Amino acid sequence: xxxxxxQLNSPLTPHEVAQALSDNIRSPRxxxxxxxxxxxxxxxxxxxxxxxxxxxxxxxxxxxxxIYRHISYRNSFLPVVIGTIQRTPTGSQVxxxxxxxxxxxxxxxLFVLVGLSILFEGVIxxxxxKMLLVMPIGILVFVSVLVGVGFxxxxxxxxxxxxxxxxxx
Numbered sequence: 001x002x003x004x005x006x007q008l009n010s011p012l013t014p015h016e017v018a019q020a021l022s023d024n025i026r027s028p029r030x031x032x033x034x035x036x037x038x039x040x041x042x043x044x045x046x047x048x049x050x051x052x053x054x055x056x057x058x059x060x061x062x063x064x065x066x067i068y069r070h071i072s073y074r075n076s077f078l079p080v081v082i083g084t085i086q087r088t089p090t091g092s093q094v095x096x097x098x099x100x101x102x103x104x105x106x107x108x109x110l111f112v113l114v115g116l117s118i119l120f121e122g123v124i125x126x127x128x129x130k131m132l133l134v135m136p137i138g139i140l141v142f143v144s145v146l147v148g149v150g151f152x153x154x155x156x157x158x159x160x161x162x163x164x165x166x167x168x169x
Contacts, residue, residue, distance in 0.1 A: 002077070002151035004098040006159075008168035011091040014062045018085065020165050021060040026070060055161055056081075069158050076104050077150030081158055094166065098155050100147075108147060115140040 010017055058067030064084045071078065079098035086093045100108075118136040162168070 002079070002100055002147060002155075004079070004155050006096055008094040008096060008163060008166060009088070009091065010094060010166040010168040012166060014085040014087050014092050017092050017094060017166055018060050018062040018065070021056065021065055021067065024054040024165055025056045025058055025060060025067060026054045055165070069154065069161070075150055075154060076101075077147055078154050079151060079158060081162070092166075094162075094168065096162065098158065100151065108143065111143050112140065115143070 012020060055070055056067040057070055058065065058081075060067065062085060065082070067081050068078055069081075077100060080101055081096060081098050083094050083096045086095070115136045119133065119140075122133045122136065
């Protein structure tokens with residue numbers, strides 16, 4: 001399942017790291033205008049307010065942060081970015097974990113359980129048509145590929161934005 005852990009080294013102090021993130025954070029929850037724009041796509045952007053907000057939603061202080069990227073499209077596999085900030089002699093070390101939202105984990109777990117139960121039922125029940133075993137395997141492979149592509153594409157974008165904002169290496 002998608003999970004990514006890595007470290008960034010920034011020349012900024014922990015307070016400056018928190019400030020750099022805070023300057024790019026919107027309110028922790030989307031506004032009604034954000035929901036309108038997300039629901040109606042291009043039409044919503046044209047009818048809604050201008051998008052002058054930050055890069056992230058969430059919270060940050062000089063010890064830790066929990067953010068996720070502000071996007072104008074739907075992606076259930078958008079990673080939640082959790083980080084801890086530690087002072088070093090040359091600035092800060094930021095330990096970052098990117099993972100799926102807990103509700104997405106729950107739904108994916110249910111898909112996997114259903115797929116495995118169908119597969120198990122097909123294996124233990126003698127049937128003439130063994131092609132029925134292909135369906136649950138196909139479901140599990142499809143879900144794995146879908147989650148992988150959606151999650152890792154967003155991880156790469158979030159990593160670039162974080163490194164840019166924190167002047168990190």
